[in-house]
Amino acid sequence: MLDLRAVTDRLEETQRRLALRGDVPALGKLSELGGRRRAWIRESEDLRHEVKSSGPRVQALMKSDPPAAAALRERLKAASVRQKELEASLKELEIELAQALLYVPNLPHESVPAGTSSADNPVVRTWGERPAPGFQPKPHWELGEALGILDFERGAKLSGSRFTVLVGQGARLERALISFMLDVHTREHGYTEILPPYLVLRESMQGTGQLPKFEEDAFKTVDPELFLVPTAEVPVTNLHRDEILEAGALPLRYTAHTPCFRREAGAAGRDTRGLIRQHQFNKVELVEFAAPESSYQELEKLTGHAEDILRRLGLPYRVVSLCGGDLGFSAAKTYDLEVWMPGLDTFREISSCSNFEDFQARRARIRFRRGEGSKPEWVHTLNGSGLAVGRTLAALLEVGQQADGSVLIPEALRPYTGFERIGPR
RNA sequence: GGAGAGAUGGCCGAGAGGCUGAAGGCGCUGGUUUGCUAAACCAGUGUACGUCACAAGCGUACCGGGGGUUCGAAUCCCCCUCUCUCCGCCA
Numbered sequence: 001m002l003d004l005r006a007v008t009d010r011l012e013e014t015q016r017r018l019a020l021r022g023d024v025p026a027l028g029k030l031s032e033l034g035g036r037r038r039a040w041i042r043e044s045e046d047l048r049h050e051v052k053s054s055g056p057r058v059q060a061l062m063k064s065d066p067p068a069a070a071a072l073r074e075r076l077k078a079a080s081v082r083q084k085e086l087e088a089s090l091k092e093l094e095i096e097l098a099q100a101l102l103y104v105p106n107l108p109h110e111s112v113p114a115g116t117s118s119a120d121n122p123v124v125r126t127w128g129e130r131p132a133p134g135f136q137p138k139p140h141w142e143l144g145e146a147l148g149i150l151d152f153e154r155g156a157k158l159s160g161s162r163f164t165v166l167v168g169q170g171a172r173l174e175r176a177l178i179s180f181m182l183d184v185h186t187r188e189h190g191y192t193e194i195l196p197p198y199l200v201l202r203e204s205m206q207g208t209g210q211l212p213k214f215e216e217d218a219f220k221t222v223d224p225e226l227f228l229v230p231t232a233e234v235p236v237t238n239l240h241r242d243e244i245l246e247a248g249a250l251p252l253r254y255t256a257h258t259p260c261f262r263r264e265a266g267a268a269g270r271d272t273r274g275l276i277r278q279h280q281f282n283k284v285e286l287v288e289f290a291a292p293e294s295s296y297q298e299l300e301k302l303t304g305h306a307e308d309i310l311r312r313l314g315l316p317y318r319v320v321s322l323c324g325g326d327l328g329f330s331a332a333k334t335y336d337l338e339v340w341m342p343g344l345d346t347f348r349e350i351s352s353c354s355n356f357e358d359f360q361a362r363r364a365r366i367r368f369r370r371g372e373g374s375k376p377e378w379v380h381t382l383n384g385s386g387l388a389v390g391r392t393l394a395a396l397l398e399v400g401q402q403a404d405g406s407v408l409i410p411e412a413l414r415p416y417t418g419f420e421r422i423g424p425r
Numbered sequence: 426g427g428a429g430a431g432a433u434g435g436c437c438g439a440g441a442g443g444c445u446g447a448a449g450g451c452g453c454u455g456g457u458u459u460g461c462u463a464a465a466c467c468a469g470u471g472u473a474c475g476u477c478a479c480a481a482g483c484g485u486a487c488c489g490g491g492g493g494u495u496c497g498a499a500u501c502c503c504c505c506u507c508u509c510u511c512c513g514c515c516a
Contacts, residue, residue: 005479041475045485052485055443055497069496076496244472376472 001101001362008034017107020324022116027104033097040090047083051076102206103213106359108324109296109333115323121336122323127307128316130340135403139343140394141274143401144170147423150275161272162264162279169422173396173409174282176416177389178257181284181309185386189305191255191286196235198258199226204238207364209330209356216265219279228261232285233383238364240289244376245368251298252289255386257282275394276348282389286353288382289366295355295380296333303335303353306386310350312412315395316340318347332357335384339391343398350391353384 007014008031015027054076061069113122131137144150149170155163166174185191205211205227210218219228229235236254245252260283271277286305290298303319310317322334331354338347358378361367367376400407406423414420 009479038475041485045475048485051496053444058496059443073496080496 001359002104002107003362004030004034004097004101007031007101007104014107018105020108020112020114021105021327022325030097030100030104033093033100037090037093037097040086040093044083044086044090047079047086051080051083099212102363105327105329106332106356108327109355109357111321112327112333113321113323116325117323118326120323121320121326124319124321124335126316126318127311128314128340130316131342131399133342133401133403137342137345137398137401139274140341140397143343143397143405143407144275146405147407149173149422152273159279162277164275164278169417169419170393172419173413173417173422174389174393176413176418177392177396178282178284180413180416181386181389182255182257184309184312185255185284185286185305189253189255189308191253191305194232194236194239194254194256196229196232196239196256196258198229198235198261200229200235200238201226204234204241207238207241208234208360209363210234213329217263219261219263229258230262231260231283231383231385232256232258233287236285236287237360237366237381237383240366240379241364243366245289245366245379247369247371247374250289250291250368250379251294254287255284256287257284257389259283275390278390281391284386284389286384286386289368289379290382291368292358292377292380295357295382298380299333299335299353299355299382302382302384303337306337306351306353306384309387309392310337310339313392313396313410315392315399317350328352328354330354330356330359332359337385337387339395341395341398343401348391348395349388350395351385351387354382356381356383 002014007027011027011031018027054072058069058072058076061072113120115121141150141152145152147169149167151165151167155165158165182193186193199221202211202225205218210227210230218230220226221228227234235258236256239254240252260281262279264277264279267277275281286302288298288302307317307319317337317339320336320338322328322331322336327334334352334354336349337351337353339350341348357380360381361378366379366381368379369376396410396413397407400409402408404424406421409417409420409422
């Protein structure tokens, strides 16, 4: 959520920066409502001041001059009624205002490149050699089915499209990846492991920006209404909702594995095969709370921590910087990590690392204090996938495939899998 | 799911219609005193919004949340939420 004051005081600048995203939201209404809000607050407070400060006079007059007291009380009654009406209107206005503000996306950082789609995302760097196997590499779903470790048919039988069953070494590989990633982040990158609830309140979804605008993307329960987390970002960022963090607590780094549940409402017909786009998938997430002045430095570090996983697994990838048109609703700046998928002959997003600046902090009211007695300030929140586990498994199959159809497991993962190869020797 | 108890400032804890942002204590910060530390004493110590230079000052609100009564409510009435205890059930 943007700061109302900043929006109304610097309307043109806000509009111009938002335009980088492509669609320009109409902020005129916002500034008009903001102006009316100020006027009403002033009027209401003046009235209330009159009513409240007249108390002693009423008491005195009741003893000395009862008729005058009655007259005064009548006047005050009228003022009180008017004040309450004003307050009620003001409340409605503020709800309307807050609601409008919740639909305005974050301002892109000045370093965000111009552009309208993912085709415009500049490549920042690449890592690793693409394998040249000397045979036609297969997509991961063919490999997985042939090896008996991915069962798409039964997944669909159980739960419909975009659900998959992992079997035997496939299930073990998924579990190994989760443990491996969590171990690296906790032991070597300094993150604290969190195991959060997978169902959260509407309030939490709003805090990170999934709601109210993107409700059709979320799964939810009916009674009581709870949302299945679309990413661990939601519960972990909301860990500190409505809190003022202690001086010196920053940066706070958390990592969490959760399943992620997504409706994929707008993606009908896309990536229908394989593990790329599932309604349920595992992800290890990195979440960070940082001081404003260091958040961009921290974004580079966090992105590096996600990259480290890919490197250790020997998966070639590239880093792109999302252009204005491709930037997510809440993000001020985002790097996507794209892993090379030989079977698909393309790079696919496997991690998205973003700085949200104070956008989520405002929505979720997360603040920090620089020292004893200093005023609370909004923290900056960041997060990144470290990594999407299902897609990592898919990439591992495609990159590790051998001529005989077996798949080699990278060295770093073998202590976790307990095997070094899937399939015929 | 049933029965009961409770929700006040960073913490503990008063308060029972008016001048209470809220006694008292603890903690914290600054100062005085002081070989050092400690103790003692003095002062200060919430958040949000409005005005304004997002300063100072001033104003308004906030005693779990919402609504009501009243000239006026932390204090009276209604609804809700959460926490704790006991019973039931369960992994």
